[in-house]
Amino acid sequence: MRLNQITIGTTNLGRSEQFYGLLGLQLIVKNDHYLRFRCPEGDSTFSVELVESVSDDGKVSIYFESDDLDDQCARLRTAGVALDSPPADTSWLWREAWLRDPDGHRLCLFYAGDNRLNPPWRISDTVSNRSADGRS
Known part of the structure; x- marks a missing residue:
């Protein structure tokens, strides 16, 4: 199984189209109530769908990885996008910057490299494979 798509709500499709285009996503589907973007890599x-209201309970965060995180953040700041926190190295070996989209959704722009799937504390493949197929 692989993750294919995430859909979030927006109260303004035009604003979301501009914002996610600025992040570098390519618009591939557009109608009166829906946008779908292809990630650049x-x-x-x-996807973004038109909704009457968006509530942010802070429980969902959307992560976009970028090999050139610092350059991307500088480009966004130049374009007028406010970052909640600038790129910084973390104790879990990622470099992250946080911001919100125009509807308040929490976004993390990050670079993890090999540490995303293979951090030093990763569970061994043997344990992981047994757990995935229901055997212990």
Whole structure:
């Protein structure tokens, strides 16, 4: 199984189209109530649908990885996008910057490299494979 798409709500499709285009996502579907973007690398997609209201309970965070995180953040700041926190190294060996989209959704722009899937504390493949197929 692989993650293909995430869909979030927006109260303003035009504003979201501009914002996610600025992040570098490529618009591939557009109608009166829905946008779908292709991520610049890989084959995953990201969608935005028109809703009456958006509530942010702080429990969902959307992560976009970028090999040139610092340059991307500088480009966004130049374009007028406010960052909640600038790029910084973390104790879990990622470099992260946080911001919110125009509807208040929490976004993390990050670079993890090999540490995303293979951090030094990763569970061994033997344990992981047994757990994934239901055997212990």
